[in-house]
Structure formats: structure tokens, C-alpha cells
Amino acid sequence: MAKRIQFSRHGGPEVLDYQDFVPAEPGPQEVRVKNEAIGLNFIDTYYRSGLYPPPALPSGLGTEGAGVVDAVGSEVTGFRPGDRVAYATGPLGAYSEYHVLPAEHLVRLPDSISCEEAAAVMLKGLTVQYLLRQTYEVKAGDIILFHAAAGGVGSIACQWARALGAKLIGVVGSDEKAERARRLGAWATINRKTEDIRARMLELTEGCKCPVVYDSVGAATWDISIDCVAPRGLMVSFGNASGPVTGVNLGQLAQKGSLYVTRPVLAAYADTPERRQAMADELFGLMESGQIKVEICQRYALADAAQAHRSLAAGETMGSTILLP
Numbered sequence: 001m002a003k004r005i006q007f008s009r010h011g012g013p014e015v016l017d018y019q020d021f022v023p024a025e026p027g028p029q030e031v032r033v034k035n036e037a038i039g040l041n042f043i044d045t046y047y048r049s050g051l052y053p054p055p056a057l058p059s060g061l062g063t064e065g066a067g068v069v070d071a072v073g074s075e076v077t078g079f080r081p082g083d084r085v086a087y088a089t090g091p092l093g094a095y096s097e098y099h100v101l102p103a104e105h106l107v108r109l110p111d112s113i114s115c116e117e118a119a120a121v122m123l124k125g126l127t128v129q130y131l132l133r134q135t136y137e138v139k140a141g142d143i144i145l146f147h148a149a150a151g152g153v154g155s156i157a158c159q160w161a162r163a164l165g166a167k168l169i170g171v172v173g174s175d176e177k178a179e180r181a182r183r184l185g186a187w188a189t190i191n192r193k194t195e196d197i198r199a200r201m202l203e204l205t206e207g208c209k210c211p212v213v214y215d216s217v218g219a220a221t222w223d224i225s226i227d228c229v230a231p232r233g234l235m236v237s238f239g240n241a242s243g244p245v246t247g248v249n250l251g252q253l254a255q256k257g258s259l260y261v262t263r264p265v266l267a268a269y270a271d272t273p274e275r276r277q278a279m280a281d282e283l284f285g286l287m288e289s290g291q292i293k294v295e296i297c298q299r300y301a302l303a304d305a306a307q308a309h310r311s312l313a314a315g316e317t318m319g320s321t322i323l324l325p
Helices: 042-049 115-135 152-164 175-184 197-204 219-228 250-255 273-288 302-313
Strands: 002-006 017-021 030-039 065-072 084-087 098-102 106-108 143-147 167-172 188-191 210-215 229-237 260-262 296-301 320-324
Touching: 002 302, 017 302, 030 084, 030 115, 042 302, 065 115, 084 115, 106 273, 115 152, 115 229, 115 273, 115 296, 115 320, 143 152, 143 219, 152 167, 152 175, 152 273, 152 320, 167 175, 167 197, 175 188, 188 197, 197 219, 210 219, 219 229, 296 302, 302 320
Parallel strands: 143 167, 143 210, 167 188, 210 229, 229 260, 296 320
Antiparallel strands: 002 017, 030 065, 030 098, 030 320, 065 084, 084 106
């Protein structure tokens, strides 16, 4: 018998139940992982609320974790029991002591990276990899705007941008978060509660605006973000923290300077085992060199997942949050 988080209806954190279950045996191409740490991400709240419907109810939750291979299916050749692994994609159900998922979703974890670090960084780090290295290839000297720069994804983006020699303007919600973003590598910060984002951005860019804007907030900041993109620049909307962006006006993109817009997701970039491992290796290499440091600012017992969700939704968290079985 083991423990996991499950929900049978959509709603707030109160729908999350801490339950007993019998871990399933892996199928022919599957692996069972004994989780040592589990990542908490904003996308988890989308599945819980129903914004992103799970395949069926009741459902498990979470797609990120790290641990040790406990059992492998009959057709699995790349992993064996005892291997240290991490994952950021695959079926829901990572909020659990044991998680069964297709072997293709796993990446090998270097000895230098702990399971807690991996669970705290996999989804967020691979997200930053595709945002800064693939969706738009950030170059040295680029001035880029990044919303929620003190959060889990933003904290890594600040460091990765600095490693690339880029100038990241981090939009944050408090002076404390501004200080954190600058410490992690943000070139400048804008406190959205006390400063005018558009005006401050124009001042920082000397009126040139930014070739790319990264926005995970969604509906509440869409118009502001569009105004920060330079002519023929790229608007990257990669999250819905304030609600989804709907009814995009293509005429607005024309009026603002023939702008491009994209709504990327990790699964479209880490879409093969080879690409997924290569993305992870680049992330792990920056961690091993010290250019990216993972700050786990919150740790919760798996049983306290509902409280972790409340803190996340209230904007009370910084950096990464993990659940511990």
C-alpha cells in the first residue's frame, strides 16, 4: 500500500484527497518510479480546476518528479531498477509515492544533481530551455521582458538569460521579489504594483521596446505585453495564471508593428526522448557549472498538497516548491 493525491471533481484545493492505493505494475514499455521528490507547478492548478480537463475523473495530479526506478516493463531496455531518473512530462499522477509512466518520458539524472533539485527544476528548467533557446533564440545583448520573474520559471530564466549575456527585464509583484530577481541575474526589474510597466520598459530600452516578451500571466497582462514588443518582434504567451487569453485581434498585431505571437507548450519541443534528454543535459550542465542554482523556497509533505496549492495561487511562493512523499 502507498499514498497519492487524487481528485474526483474540479474545484479549489479542497478537492485534493490524500489516499491509499496499490501501485500498478508497469506495462511492457513503462517504468515505475519511486518518487523521492515531486515538483509543484502552476499548470497543476489548471488540471485541478478543470481549465485543462484530465483524461478522466477521478484523476491523479502532477507530471514532474525525480527518484529511483523501482520496476520496468518487459520491453524496456534503456532503464533498470536502481537508476536515478527525473521526468517533467507524461501522464498525470506524479503526486504519489510511486508513479508509472512510459519510459520515453524519463531522463537520466547525473550524480551531481539531487532528486530534490531535479524535481524542483525539471519542468521549469525545460520550459526556460525551449523559451530562451528554441521559441526565440536569445542572444547576448538582447533586452527581453519576462513576467513573474521571481517565480519558479522566472527564477531560472533570470539566471539563464545572464548566462547567455542577455539583459532580462523582470516584471514582479513586490520589492522583495524585485530584489530576488536582480540577485538571480535580472538586468532590471519593474514592480507592476507601483510602476507603469509600459513607461518603465520604454525608459529601460530607450524607446526601442523588446524583441521578445515572455508572458505566463495571461489575460490580465496581454495588452501590456503587446505594447512592450518591438516592431516585428515576438510575443510569447506561455501561461494562464490570470486566465486564458481569448479573442486575439490580428489587427492589433498589425497596428503594433507586424508582431508575431505564439502559444508554445513543452510537449511540442520535448517531443522525442532524444530531444528531451538533450534539453535536460543543457540544463544540468548549467547547474553543474554553477550558472543556474535551484532555490527550493518551499517544501511540503505530499499530504499537504492542498495547502501548497493555496500558497501558490495566492502568490505567496517564490522560487521552486516541492512535495515530499
